[in-house]
Amino acid sequence: MSINDLVQGKKLKVLIVYEGKRPNWACMELINELKVRGTTTIVLPVTRITAAINFEKAFFTSKLSLDDISGVLLRSIGLILTDDQFMRRTSLFKHMEKNGIPVMNPIDGLRKARDKYMSLCILSRHKIPVPQTIITEDLVTAYQAVTRLKVAVIKPLIGSRGFGSVKVEDPDVAFRIMKTILSFGQTLYVQEYIPKKNDRDIRAFVVGDSVIASMYRYAPVNSWKTNVAQGAKTEPCKLTDELTELAIKVTKILNLWYSGVDIVEGENGPFVLEVNGAPDWRGLREATGVNPAPFIVSYLISRAKK
Ligand SMILES: Nc1ncnc2c1ncn2[C@@H]1O[C@H](COP(=O)(O)OP(=O)(O)O)[C@@H](O)[C@H]1O
Ligand SMILES: [Mg+2]
Structure with missing residues (x-):
């Protein structure tokens, strides 16, 4: 057991939450990281987790009590949801936070980042340059x-x-x-539409108070989208101090503990296109050699339930 894995003598128990049939690649990376550290890891789809009021336990599944978890890595509450599901799931993680269990990313931050308009609206009010x-x-x-x-x-x-x-x-x-x-x-x-200098944009990966890696993403020929999932080519990027500060600032403004910030360099300066509250990092890892999983896990542990 590593010293890193102990908080005041208590063995850590981390819950990884996903949605869908099975944990995706990023979840697997986090699971592996926790395994390497010897941390007890529970991996559950969001649908299996129950919250309760005035029961013996606050959080549980049909088989497990979850009251003793030290922290949650919340990778997804689901993409297409009914109002009912959305409310239940956000309330579930809010309840966990109220009971002192750190949720990464915090549910309020995740909720804001999920809503592309709300996040840009908040950023704009903080004088962050965003598109019209x-x-x-x-x-x-x-x-x-x-x-x-x-x-x-x-x-x-x-x-x-x-x-x-x-x-x-x-x-x-x-x-x-x-x-x-x-x-x-x-x-x-x-x-x-913001024309991109050199047909590229920047993905900055923030964990806590640092940008741990960043990359340029070049749109494929005849495309204007720079997502790796759309076939973008990538290259490591040495972020300027100004953009480093910007990426960290927007992450904090949205109450996120880690994020993927999409930045377009326009003719007259940078624009933040969006801030991802559950970013993937396969492309970033390939481009930069940096694996965010240890950074994310260490950050959660630093805030783990005492
Ligand atoms: N306003 C815009 N101007 C120029 N390119 C854009 C704009 N909005 C999105 N894009 C391109 O499309 C990609 C996807 O848009 P984004 O807002 O990041 O949504 P998501 O990645 O969640 O699908 C961006 O990475 C960028 O390359
Ligand atoms: Mg994006």
Whole structure:
């Protein structure tokens, strides 16, 4: 047992939470890291975890008590959820936090980062440069915005890996797309398109008070998206002091303990495109050789329940 794994003589027990059929690659990396340290690790889908009031236990599964866990690595509460599921799951982790169990990322931060509009709104209020953005359910207003912006991006409000985002220059093409989006009960999240210097953007990976690694991401030919999942090529990036400070600042503003910050270098300075509260790091690890898992686990342990 390593000294790192003890908090005031108590053996740590870390819960990793995922959603879906099985833990994904990033979860496996965290599981391996905890295994190497000899930390007791419980891995559960969010659906199996129950919270209770005035029961003998506050948190449990049909087989296990979870009251003695030291901390949670919360990788996902799920992507497409009903209101009911969303509320239950956020309340569950809020309850854990109230009982003194650190949740990484904290549920409030994760919730803010999940909502692309809310996160940019908060950042903008802190004078962080973000693209011009609207959120609306009114087709005419959205059409007018696309017309005014000239080149716009229509994105899913909740989304990742670049899937579902479209770049539009013709307001009538945008009109047809947006009408369809509305007909499915979704909202219109429309943003100014920021041309990228050298067709690349930056992913900065923040843990606690540091940027542990960053990389340039180059959009594939004929694409404007720089997600690794969209085929972007990557290269390590030596972040300037200004961008390092920016990445750490936005992470803190959104109450995140770690994050993946997407930054576009525009003609007149940087823009923050989004802040990911449960970033993947396969591409980053390949590009930079830095494995975030030990940093994430060490950070959680530093805040583990005493
Ligand atoms: N306003 C924008 N201007 C230019 N490129 C954008 C803009 N918004 C998104 N992109 C490109 O699309 C990618 C995906 O968008 P992003 O907002 O990061 O959503 P996600 O990665 O969650 O799907 C970005 O990494 C960037 O390359
Ligand atoms: Mg992104």
